[in-house]
Amino acid sequence: MTQVGAGHARMVAVEKFCNSFILIFMSSSFILPKKIIIASRKSLLAMWQAEFIQQRLTELYPQTEISILGMTTRGDQILDTSLSKIGGKGLFIKELEQALADGRADIAVHSMKDMPMNIPEGFVLAAITEREDPRDAFVSNQYNSLEMLPADSIVGTSSLRRESQLRAQFPHLQVQPLRGNVQTRLSKLDEGQYAAIILAAAGLKRLGLADRITSLLSAEQSLPAVGQGALGIECAANRPDLVTLMQPLHHHETAQCVKAERTISRILGGSCQVPLGAFAEITDDVLRLRGFVATPDGKRTIKDELSGKPETGEQMGEQLAQQLTAQGADKILAALTLTDHWE
């Protein structure tokens, strides 16, 4: 234990040293740009996330003007129609990437959960930030937990991942779709349309709504979505200068976890919304990777896990995807029709 602790302290010290080195190196004015423009969706959560990165960058580079370009994406405009049929997750980030490609913006901030599994050609993930609470939250105005809900209570979520896990453990509950941004979802709960709803804890905490969290669901109860709680900073592939500038915001352990998780859904074909969860965490230099695939009705669940060295996260992702496939995950996913379900 003490050895691991000392090793970690040393690593942190080395990281700090390297960061200050990068900063000294970059303060030579020719390399620091005069301004950095952050492209963001206009939802409150997206803007909070962009402002968070703006603040961090302002602290790091006080001489650089950091501004935000709020954009409405096709995905935001057509929330009521069946998104999965017209382009999936990528619809939320295409306009932001176009702004990066045109030079209207320098970086884009995204929830890693909303990033497609393959970053389009011409763009790179410059940094993955330290993960906020990755868990799902139970939110209710009347009940303390899922266990307390009476039979036939209506629980709101549009995520097949959440739905399948709820139905497997609480077959007596009714799961009904719940769309919109975080505020909209909370007001639908407050209007009485649902006995409870499930949301990501990270979004609620970021928006200052942590007091709306009735209880947190453990990873056993609700395995989080790939990337949940982490932010990604994207830039054009031809801007290595920006990749360098973003390095102090990069969180190595979070990136190792998120890469392991994303490998699973890349292999299993998580291009549109599917009942799949993957969650990695590092304790004492061991990465524990868990994954599941289920039928939306929760009647069939395939889950498995692996532990190994954090550096081998991506190989572990490949292996776990293979193990899930060997148990029939590919058949479950192939049997799904495109549906309008979103996290």
Ligand SMILES: NCc1[nH]cc(CCC(=O)O)c1CC(=O)O
């Ligand atoms: N697609 C919605 C979305 N994208 C990211 C988050 C939460 C924040 C995060 O996971 O970083 C949410 C809201 C939710 O699922 O409740």
